Amino acid sequence: MLHILILSTALFFIGIYGFFTRRNLITMLISIELILNSVNINFVAFNKYLYPQQLEGIFFNIFIIAIAAAEVSLAIAIIINLYRKFNTIDIEDTNTMKH
Amino acid sequence: MNAMTLEQILFYTISGLVLFFAFMVIVCRRIFRSAIYLLFSLLGIAALYFMMDVEFIAAIQIIVYVGGIVVLIIFSIFLTHQVGEKMPKKLIKRIVPALILSLAGFLLTIDMLAHHNFNTGINPEKFNPTVENIGHQLLDYKNYGYVLPFEIISFLLLAALIGSIVIAIRPKQQQAKN
Numbered sequence: 299m300l301h302i303l304i305l306s307t308a309l310f311f312i313g314i315y316g317f318f319t320r321r322n323l324i325t326m327l328i329s330i331e332l333i334l335n336s337v338n339i340n341f342v343a344f345n346k347y348l349y350p351q352q353l354e355g356i357f358f359n360i361f362i363i364a365i366a367a368a369e370v371s372l373a374i375a376i377i378i379n380l381y382r383k384f385n386t387i388d389i390e391d392t393n394t395m396k397h
Numbered sequence: 398m399n400a401m402t403l404e405q406i407l408f409y410t411i412s413g414l415v416l417f418f419a420f421m422v423i424v425c426r427r428i429f430r431s432a433i434y435l436l437f438s439l440l441g442i443a444a445l446y447f448m449m450d451v452e453f454i455a456a457i458q459i460i461v462y463v464g465g466i467v468v469l470i471i472f473s474i475f476l477t478h479q480v481g482e483k484m485p486k487k488l489i490k491r492i493v494p495a496l497i498l499s500l501a502g503f504l505l506t507i508d509m510l511a512h513h514n515f516n517t518g519i520n521p522e523k524f525n526p527t528v529e530n531i532g533h534q535l536l537d538y539k540n541y542g543y544v545l546p547f548e549i550i551s552f553l554l555l556a557a558l559i560g561s562i563v564i565a566i567r568p569k570q571q572q573a574k575n
Contacts, residue, residue, distance in 0.1 A: 299515060302445075305412045307506045309419055311499040316423035318495035321485075324474055325428060328435050331466065332419055335442050338458075346449055348516065350524035353534050357543050359454055360535075363461050364550045368557035370466050374473045375561035381477045382567075 302343040309336035323377050323387045327370065334366050408448060415441035426483045428474055436467045451526050 313332035320326050338359050345355025381387050401409075418438035425431040439462045446455035538544045 300510060303510050304507060307503060308416055311503040312419045312423055315495050315499040319491050324470060325431060328422060328431060339442060342449055342451055342454060346524050353526060353531060356451060356454060356526055356531060357535055361546060361550055363457055364554060367461055367465060368554050370469055371561045372557050374469055375565035377473055378476055378565050387477050
């Protein structure tokens with residue numbers, strides 16, 4: 299149990315580090331995927347080892363996966379649109395909404 | 398120190414691989430390789446689900462993440478990048494605060510986990526996540542039924558589908574010009 303939690307914590311903060319250091323929208327999206335996956339591992343571990351008579355963790359896992367799929371499709375639509383407008387997806391160069 | 402069982406050895410190997418690939422996702426400077434490392438990391442997480450006896454979740458993980466999301470990300474990389482070009486080096490003024498922040502958060506969480514007393518005396522044998530049980534409880538509207546969030550998620554997926562089509566569609570006058 300504790301080892302699984304340590305693994306998911308490490309995965310979460312690897313994702314956080316990537317989210318803060320990357321300057322490219324797609325790699326930031328990849329970091330968000332890592333964060334969501336670490337949370338999913340936590341849900342399943344808590345459900346199995348602390349509350350085995352219920353299945354709530356598995357439901358939330360399924361819901362998170364569905365929301366992640368929706369979020370990625372929306373984000374990629376936005377990224378492709380940005381690329382058409384600016385010819386780059388670097389977050390330093392796309393500052394139209396900055397004022 | 399006791400001899401490790403096969404399951405423990407397997408667990409440590411898989412989790413080491415997952416962490417290694419996740420780290421490579423973050424540090425790799427070629428974006429296509431970083432997407433491929435993400436694929437391996439997600440497969441390792443699916444293997445962890447298999448070890449925790451939740452085969453249904455592992456199957457969903459492989460189908461949706463590995464088969465859907467990573468493929469979407471790879472397509473968008475092909476649409477927006479020149480193949481093989483390296484990303485610019487990261488700025489040091491971004492690396493230092495991010496490193497401090499994530500290391501501090503990691504140590505704080507590990508400290509809290511190490512001092513918290515989990516009630517692990519419960520027998521995990523009662524855990525029975527067969528597809529039948531999941532389906533019965535997920536689509537139940539009585540106690541502990543989750544049919545309302547299920548419906549809301551289905552609406553959310555529909556809205557995301559329509560929204561991404563609307564966002565990604567090309568405006569008409571531009572289409573005529575091109």
